[in-house]
Amino acid sequence: MSDVEETHTEPPQAHVTVVYLGPVAPHWDLRSDFGDxxxxxxxxxxxxxxxxxxxxxxxxxxxxxxxxVRDAERENILLSWDPPELAESHLAQHR
Structure with missing residues (x-):
């Protein structure tokens, strides 16, 4: 037995981009490239x-x-941010 976790290599269910719309609410939109x-x-x-x-x-x-971000990971959804700088602090934690 080993302590190595199994990694699932299933293809993502979808790809979405969270888009910042600007300083006036609503601030965010979600755009999808593919998926259910x-x-x-x-x-x-x-x-x-x-x-x-x-x-x-x-x-x-x-x-x-x-x-x-955690929700997207749980649902196996590829997530990106527009502008990309909005995801930087998350990326810095995972390096």
Whole structure:
């Protein structure tokens, strides 16, 4: 027996981009390149609940962004951010 975790190599269910719309609410939109529309719409609902009224400079944004990232990982969804700088603190933690 080993302590090595099995990695699942299933293809992603979808690819989505969280897009910052600007300083006036709603601040965020979700765009999908591919994937099951039901999965994307369910993810969109959760993403909107966490981010819709939070601009990137809001202290709560970082915590909620991490929740969105974990949600995407759990659902096997490829996640990107526009502009890409919004994901930088998450990437720095995983290096």
């Amino acid at each position: 529309q039901r999965v994307v719409e369910e993810f969109r609902g959760r993403m909107h609940a966490r981010l819709m009224l939070l601009p990137p400079h809001d202290p709560q944004f970082r915590r909620n962004r991490e929740r969105v």
